[in-house]
Amino acid sequence: MSLDGVQVDDEAVEAIFQGMTRTSAMITAHDHAAALNSSLAPANELSQDLEALKQFVSKQKVKREDTKKRLAHLKK
Numbered sequence: 697m698s699l700d701g702v703q704v705d706d707e708a709v710e711a712i713f714q715g716m717t718r719t720s721a722m723i724t725a726h727d728h729a730a731a732l733n734s735s736l737a738p739a740n741e742l743s744q745d746l747e748a749l750k751q752f753v754s755k756q757k758v759k760r761e762d763t764k765k766r767l768a769h770l771k772k
Contacts, residue, residue, distance in 0.1 A: 700767050703759035711752050718745065 722736050736742070 700770065701760040701764045703756065703763040705759070708752075708756065715745070715749065715752075
């Protein structure tokens with residue numbers, strides 16, 4: 697029953713995709729074209745990204761609890 701709280705909806709997929717795309721462009725772990733000359737976003741944008749992540753996590757926690765309640769009958 698480790699999946700009883702899993703809630704993946706379009707909103708979550710889109711948020712994760714956008715966040716991964718944004719951060720992947722900033723890190724050196726990925727091989728980017730040298731012409732891109734990408735760097736970290738300014739501090740205010742990173743703060744906004746962090747706030748968006750916190751909001752995403754909060755929403756997912758609520759969704760997880762709702763899903764657990766809806767699927768509680770499976771544990772009986």
